[in-house]
Amino acid sequence: MNNTVIDVHNISRVYNPETIPVYAVNNVHLHLERGEFTALVGPSGSGKTTLLNMIGGLDKPDQGNIMINGVDITRLSARQLIEFRLQNIGFVFQSYNLIPVLTAKENVEFIMLLQGVKKKERDERVKQLFKQISMDEKLDVRPAQLSGGQQQRVAVARALASKPQFILADEPTANLDSKSAANLLDIMADLNIKENITFLFSTHDQRVISRARRVITLVDGKIASDTAAVDITQPHTLETA
Numbered sequence: 001m002n003n004t005v006i007d008v009h010n011i012s013r014v015y016n017p018e019t020i021p022v023y024a025v026n027n028v029h030l031h032l033e034r035g036e037f038t039a040l041v042g043p044s045g046s047g048k049t050t051l052l053n054m055i056g057g058l059d060k061p062d063q064g065n066i067m068i069n070g071v072d073i074t075r076l077s078a079r080q081l082i083e084f085r086l087q088n089i090g091f092v093f094q095s096y097n098l099i100p101v102l103t104a105k106e107n108v109e110f111i112m113l114l115q116g117v118k119k120k121e122r123d124e125r126v127k128q129l130f131k132q133i134s135m136d137e138k139l140d141v142r143p144a145q146l147s148g149g150q151q152q153r154v155a156v157a158r159a160l161a162s163k164p165q166f167i168l169a170d171e172p173t174a175n176l177d178s179k180s181a182a183n184l185l186d187i188m189a190d191l192n193i194k195e196n197i198t199f200l201f202s203t204h205d206q207r208v209i210s211r212a213r214r215v216i217t218l219v220d221g222k223i224a225s226d227t228a229a230v231d232i233t234q235p236h237t238l239e240t241a
């Protein structure tokens with residue numbers, strides 16, 4: 001069985017090519033297997049967000065290919081890409097990006113509505129997801145009434161709602177206090193271990209980095225190091241380092 005989820009081949013992204021070019025991502029190769037729990041680290045401006053956005057199909061590389069589950073997303077039309085993202089990729093952003101006028105439940109359910117999932121299945125999935133993020137009692141609350149940590153947990157549930165192949169998280173703990181950050185990491189690690197969900201997250205946070213099983217360091221748009229602590233696709237423990 002082919003366990004490759006992400007296969008990035010020689011991608012580059014140059015901003016302002018006509019004036020003062022910025023080589024945000026420069027000839028990057030990257031291969032992620034199902035079940036990885038991998039951190040993308042590097043100094044500010046090293047290209048982490050640009051790389052995640054391209055892998056997630058939110059931005060296009062100027063050169064190279066990005067295979068997600070065997071599909072080259074750089075060749076998809078805008079419409080195909082929207083559909084592909086919806087079915088395959090879950091996103092978590094540092095600013096949560098929940099829809100303020102919807103309740104927590106509706107924010108999570110929304111993506112399943114777009115996918116055409118039937119009500120009964122939606123209700124069951126929502127129930128299961130809110131249990132996983134320990135927020136069964138906050139289903140009908142709007143984002144403004146939730147703490148940052150709670151909003152980010154809802155964002156993780158939303159990312160999972162469509163049963164994606166993997167989750168891309170851009171600085172998911174950046175706006176959280178340490179307790180909420182640890183709690184979010186517990187939830188992500190638990191989902192990774194129990195449901196074999198693949199996670200790729202960018203972070204500056206040493207506590208988050210210490211929980212990753214593989215750490216990829218970007219410097220000036222290039223991979224400077226790529227280290228795996230253990231067998232990256234075989235979760236061993238939920239313990240904090």
Ligand SMILES: Nc1ncnc2c1ncn2[C@@H]1O[C@H](COP(=O)(O)OP(=O)(O)OP(=O)(O)O)[C@@H](O)[C@H]1O
Binds near residue numbers: 022023024044051
């Ligand atoms: N829209 C843009 N136009 C021009 N330059 C950009 C744009 N977005 C990013 N850059 C530049 O590309 C480089 C990489 O930026 P990117 O946001 O990917 O880095 P990062 O590692 O995610 O940074 P941080 O850790 O601060 O979020 C930086 O030099 C940045 O200034």
